Amino acid sequence: MQRVRTKTVAATAVALAMLAAGCYRDNGAASTPAPGGAPRHDLVTLTPAGAGEVDSVTWALYRGTTSIDPITAGDYPEITVTSLMCESLFRQSPDGSVEPGLATRLDFPDPKTAVLTLRDGVKFWDGSPMTAEDVAFSIERNRDPKGGGYWVPVLDRVTSVEPTGPRQVTLRLKQPDYWLRDVLSYMPGMVVSKRYVQAKGKDYGTVKGGAMCTGSFKLGQWRTGDVLSVVRNDGYWNRAESPLVRRIDFKGIPDEATLTAALLTGEVDGAYLELPLSTMEQIRASGTVKVYHGPSYLIDALIVADMGRGPLADPRVRRALSLAIDRESYIATLYKGSAQPARALGTPGTWGAERQVFQAAWDALPAPRVDLDSARKLVQEAGASGKTVRFGMSNELNKLATEANLVKSAAEKIGLKAELKAVSTDAYSGFFLDPKARADVDGFFTTNYPNWADPGALYATLSVPGGPQDYGRYRNPEAASLLQRARGSAGARQRAEATVAAQAIVTKDLPWIPIAAPDTVLVLNAKLTGATVSSQHLFAPWASKLGAVG
């Protein structure tokens, strides 16, 4: 799926587009050295585990949380909070691998039947045990289009969900779906109490209705616009993972300067910076906080608005534009070094399984480098010299403005004329939601990610016709069928191989032009440690080890 979100320096709102399937970046500490670019930071997936208990921690989000119901939690402020309170059937770990969660196994007795075996002894916050009824109910809520939930498309191969034993739930499928375990490793797999949700009805997940999950933190005080607190669940079923922090207060801070001041003064203890912060140097220089860089599923890309119209309809022009984009300077200017140039959309952070397959395929792709001569030649061959390309952007968001101007200057260097169509951040989301808005531009920008660590999950959204991110109507039957095959293959190796074959095609066709893969950036008060540093913090408990430095 895609998400449009925003965080701005002075304005507010929404602005990057993300995705619906899911993914990760991993690798313990390795980072690609950049030739002559900004300094790269070593990536870590974990900070050292906390040693002491802490009474309360204040955590910043780019805006206040609006919902804590997994079916309507889609943007950072919702998912970062909900993933602390609610646990899913499978659990993403910081390196992108998927482990058992509230379910211990997912078996496929035949390709169209999936059987979940549930963990014993799991309790909701109110002490009631988690049953197969609760699990079936929770999955069905996500499937129900009338529920208004966001995850209907990822469960589109499921036809029924039934409790078939005290610890067993059976899902019937219309086609084999071996992405199912990973789909159940984030919001669509989160288990809520059936009895509680039915009692609260439409108010579930709001201030009025509250929530009822199984996680190690439960909902405390919630005053919208001010603070949402989660407090330690002292009756947590898994004692080994009981948190060290008694309470975390989440505050929405849209303003960059305010967030910077709050971090420097210690009024805010930590934040994940989903958008680059222009005050990063000031924060790095401060002794109050530490900055950690980790792998992430994120990818900044240019989406071609219509694969059948304008100069960008020609693959040579798309290739030429990609060759002309100065990724190093983009990373140095905007991310101050905390991003990597991307060879493909499925970046190393999204390789949760079969890493060697993805690594080999990645190494086989050309490293992105600026080659203006070849690019100009390609544009001439295509007969596109002097033609105009229009890019949708918003000046209210530093990231979009930087990116658009970079691509504009790249286009101008290779003989194209470039125009920027500036809109408000609110109207910017129209490019993702409204084909009429897209008709006005040749390309627009996204920060996208898969919801679990598998590049295929991202490629499918834009390559399978009618997929959730089928913006430019990219049609390549071979890529689409390879991705469908990946989803329908029981073996992880076959899935990875089909995915990299599709990746080779998509990377050549360039329906989206990959630009850079931003790191996960965690800013944490120097007195604290233990939070995870990867995109996992969006989908799974990330504060179990958070505590005082020993």
Next chain:
Amino acid sequence: MAAYLMRRALMLAATLLVSSFVVFAGLSLAPGNPLATLSGGRSLPPESVAVLVQRYHLNEPFLVQYVTWLGNAVRGDLGVSIILRQDVSDLISSRSGTTIALILYAALIVLVGGVALGLLAALRPGIVDAIVVMSTALVVAVPPFVAAIVLIGVFAVRLRWLPALGNGTGLWEGMRHLTLPALALAAAATAAVARVTRTTVRQEMGREHVQTAISRGLPYPAVVRRHALRNAAVPISTLAGMTVASMIALAAVVERAFSLNGLGAYLVSAALSKDFAVVQGISLVLVTAFVLVNTLVDVGAALLDPRIKLGGRA
């Protein structure tokens, strides 16, 4: 007086009706859709979109939506926030305290600080006067968001005297948290009031009746209070009243800069997410407050200066 107030009340009602229509129409015409915020910009399956559109009546024509809203509003029901699914009246009442406290605090700073500085400059020509004139010339040009950044940088980050953000709990903590925001909001207005006070007081001091009073040996402070300041009070209070009214709008900027949970900051975020009912509700409250403050200023001026007649045809 009663007729005047009655006419003011009728004007308020008409203003509210017109402004609610304009706000509603503006929001409807602007591109975008509350579903974008609701879903975090995620592309939703068509069935979910249909459900949400129906739930929030997004597909009804603009006039139908407006009339429905108006009908409910007249009966005291301001509707429900699409984004937070809470009653708008609850959302407003929980935030109005912050905004009221902020504006009162800032108004106090403007009146006390501005008049004191102005008097000082007027009565102490020379170096003191020069300092006040120069510094106020500088500060009067500083918009609140710049003042906010400077104040946070100096008093919160560098000196650590005061907190940089949030509301704080309890009277003392609440005051501490509101001090920097109130100063940011009041800075330019305080400088303006100081300059007007200085000029008018100086003018009054030079007038015949004041000079006569001084030469007859009346105590100096009493002359200043009863003769100079009293006559200077009308322009000062008019300016102060206008600046307080303008703070109702400027509070949004300051609340955002200090992450205060007030009406102004909420209005901005609600407008960005096209949360119609919330924008309408807050606009009504702010317009009402604006009209009330202006009425108070007029009444105040009439009380201070008997020559001013309320409701005179302008």
